[in-house]
Amino acid sequence: MITARLCAPAYELGEYAAPVAELPELQADPKTAAELTSPAAGFDTYRWSDAPVAELMAAAVQRTLGEAGVPGDEVDLVLLATDSLPAGRAGHREVAELLAETGLTRATASTLGLMDCATAMAALGTAASLVRDGSARQVLVVSGDLADHATGGERVVAGGVAIASDAAAAALVSATAAGLPVLGMAHHTSPVTRTGGGARQELTAKITAHRELFARLAARHPHRPEDVRAVLPSNFARMVLEIYLSDVGYGGEKLALGDVGRIAHCLGSDPLINLTDRLAETSTAGTRTAPGTDDGHLVLLGAGVSHLAAVLLGAQPLPHASEGAF
Known part of the structure; x- marks a missing residue:
């Protein structure tokens, strides 16, 4: 069976950075401002852009293709989340x-939506399925949003519980390029309820949704929380994520929240941004294990108002595989 690899x-980010505390929405609501800028929530800076979203996407795509070493004309499909x-x-x-600017001259492009900030993770799962079954060799997943539109x-x-930023992210899902093996994907939808149950009911529903999501992910590819090195999530208030994910065994140091203050919530792009930064940090620190060593798993978690999607990755990169191996 072909192994799908998440590569490069x-x-x-949006070209402008501004303090969260200066947002007009927060200046008009001191209570919410105090909550979101507190150390427990962690929001400090957000990013914004006056460029079209495709311009941010193009910059991310060019970096991905360059690092993966895959020419644009070898990409079969582009999934735009x-x-x-x-x-x-x-x-x-x-x-x-x-497509023209990034050299994606042979690629078919399609958009995915309706899952708000979980869409990109669903796109990664779709891309991995297409690679595994041989329908495509190279699939580019591109996420991006501007608050003015989204x-x-x-x-x-x-x-x-979050401050929106403008950004884009990209990753190649490949049958041949060096990258992290994509082991499984799960998604969960909870229709928004308006029964007047209040904050307690909403909290219970969110915790239940995360339990169901991670149960489905473990069913797709059996693993234990202790095998997961890090969860790279959507950037919500830190204390909110701690509540949801500690309940399913992924709290504390496993929860990657370092980007919350620096870039805020880049909507669907957060998990890929957090993964990019983690890989850069481990590469710089020289902490990657030798090829063939079991280094556990990573989880990418995209979360929206009523949708969740998670992708399970092997934490140990697989080397480049030649086309002749298939």
């Missing part, structure tokens, strides 16, 4: 320009 994740493309012909033009311009999002 990369990202591009975004809610920020213009409608109609304008959006089609932006996608066409993105959230109607609102920066305080996800029920008041």
